[in-house]
Amino acid sequence: MKKLYSALMTAFNDDGTVNEAGTREMIRYNIDVNKVDGLYVGGSTGENFNMSHEQKEQVFKIAIDEAKNDVDLIAQVGSLDLNEAKYLAKFVTDLGYPHISAVTPFYYNYTFEQIKNYYNEIVKDVDNELIIYSIPVLTGVSLSLDQFAELFENPKIIGIKYTNADFFLLERVRNRFPDKLILSGFDEMLLPALALGVDGAIGSTYNLNAKRAKAEMNAFDAGDIDKARQLQKDSNDLISALIANDIYPSLKLVFKELGVNAGVTKRPMAQPTPEMIAGAKKIYNDYLKED
C-alpha cells in the first residue's frame, strides 16, 4: 500500500515566532480531513532552514504531541551544523519519531566522502532509521546511483525522499534497490513516479490536495491510467496556479480559505500582498471549493 505524506508547514506569526495553535490546526486538518498516512516534519515546506534551533525543537515537539500515533512521522533533522543534526536526531528519537531524514549538506560543495561521513555520523548514536532527503534543485547536490549504493551500505539508511525530476536515475535506483523505501517529492510528477514503482510520496501541495492525490494513487493501483492521468492533470492545474502565486505563502493563504489558520511564512520568505491574497482566493474557488 503506497503512502501519502504531507510536508508539514509551520504557521508563523508576523514577528517570525512559531504560531503553535495554527501549526496544530494544520496537523489536525492533515490527519482528520486529508487523512494522510504521514507527516514530514521539518522539511523545506516547514521552513526548517529559516528556523532557529529552538524553533526546530518546538515544532518537532508540537507535531508529535498533536499527531501522537495517528499517522507516521518523519523528522527532517539535516543541518549544515553536523552537531545540530546529530543532536536533533537524538532529540526526535527520544520524542518517539519512528523515522528521521536529513537533507544532503549543501552550500560548501562538499565531497561525497564528506556527505557520506555526515550521514553515518547522524545515525551512529541513535536507534532510528534514516531517509536521505535528496533535493538537487534547492541544494545543488545530485547523488549518483553508485553514491546511493555507498550510503545504503549503512543498514540504518533505509531510503530516499526523492525530489528530483531525473526519472532515468529514479528508475535505476528503484531497480537496483527494490527493498529500499523511495518516496517521490515532486507532486506534479506523482504519476510518472508511481509508474516507476515508488513506495509513496511526500509533498507540500498534499496539505491541500491529498484527497485527489490519494484517488490518483488508487486509480493507478487499480490499473485505471486514464483516471490517474485526469487526476494528475487536475492536480497540476492547482499546482501551476500555486506556483504562479508564490507557492509557500499561497499554501498558507489557501489554507485560510479552508478555515485553517496557517499563519504566514517567515521572512525573508514573501509576506502576503493584496494580489497574492486575491490569487489565493481564486485558487480556492477554482480548484478546491466543494459544492
Ligand SMILES: CC(=O)N[C@@H]([C@@H](O)[C@H](O)[C@H](O)CO)[C@@H](O)CC(=O)C(=O)O
Ligand atoms: C522544492 C519543493 O518545495 N518541493 C516540495 C514539493 O512538494 C513541491 O513544492 C511541489 O512539488 C511543487 O513544485 C517537496 O518536495 C518538499 C518537501 O516535501 C519538503 O517540504 O521537504
